[in-house]
Amino acid sequence: MKILIKIAILLVIVIGGGAFYGWLQWKPIAAELSAKDQEKFDLMMAEAKSFGFGTAQKLYNELDTMTLEDVVNLRHSKWQEKLEKNEEFRNAYLEEQHKARQQESIERKSKHDLKLSTLIFKSEEGKLLSTIWKESEPWQKVMVLRQKCVKYLKMEEADSRRRTNALELSRISSILDRPEKLSCGKKMADICLAISVSDYCMELVPNADDNEAILQAMQRLKGKMNHYYYIK
Structure with missing residues (x-):
């Protein structure tokens, strides 16, 4: 029943050119769905505007039933695909990882040197601790x-x-x-x-x-x- 109500609100927006009341009802729903999968959400809206309500409702159902785990897995899958196919994105990512590793190495060496300094002969005291x-x-x-x-x-x-x-x-x-x-x-x-x-x-x-x-x-x-x- 709730799904039918939400689809009805979508129809009001599409047919009514975005009636104010319908938009107020739809706005939080749209924000939640688009946050899950922006591409599928845009496709759903395009289908609804072209009166492909059967497809729009199917897409809505898919978005509505997505769990947090589904969202995380989808984003990781898209990121992995972009990393493999987009050379510019891949190079930028690798460069960022290289800088991060360098910084981590510097910080680790600094901590290690600090530990060693507590063990080493201090000239001002004239003796080993x-x-x-x-x-x-x-x-x-x-x-x-x-x-x-x-x-x-x-x-x-x-x-x-x-x-x-x-x-x-x-x-x-x-x-x-x-x-x-x-x-x-x-x-x-x-x-x-x-x-x-x-x-x-x-x-x-x-x-x-x-x-x-x-x-x-x-x-x-x-x-x-x-x-x-x-x-x-």
């Missing part, structure tokens, strides 16, 4: 040791360059000049050094699941690093 260190997980200690290994090996290399003949091979360069490493030109020297130092420190401080492995890593660092830079 031993309490935090003891309470830290092994993987966190691994990250700290690797970071400090890279920092002080690069510092030793820089200091060595200032003190020695530029043609002489420094201790760090000798350690890192392994056969499997590709030789680098002068322009790429700093980049290659950074990569080599990072790889070397990962070898000295491998992934660890317990504090015993952390102690072993610290012993390796002590044996491989210059004592002056190690105690720093």
Whole structure:
């Protein structure tokens, strides 16, 4: 009965050219139906205006019985189809996703760096925050040791360059000049050094699941690093 009343209101609007009372009755119904499926709603209105009331009522029934799940599935299906067929839309979407992933990566790195900063030696205090260190997980200690290994090996290399003949091979360069490493030109020297130092420190401080492995890593660092830079 309610459906027939709503269809009757639609007929009043179509035949009566949008009578004011009929429009007031139809407006909230139209808003609800068009929100479900705008294309089907427009087709229903076009059928009604061309006096195809049988088709109009069929379309109305389909819209009226659509559930929220039906609406969500329909919108996703249309979005997926547009993504597959519309190259401009697809490229814009992929670009947006790329930017979102970059931003997420930046935020994640920022949070990670903040966590690490609470574990690292604070110069103003002149000592390691031993309490935090003891309470830290092994993987966190691994990250700290690797970071400090890279920092002080690069510092030793820089200091060595200032003190020695530029043609002489420094201790760090000798350690890192392994056969499997590709030789680098002068322009790429700093980049290659950074990569080599990072790889070397990962070898000295491998992934660890317990504090015993952390102690072993610290012993390796002590044996491989210059004592002056190690105690720093």
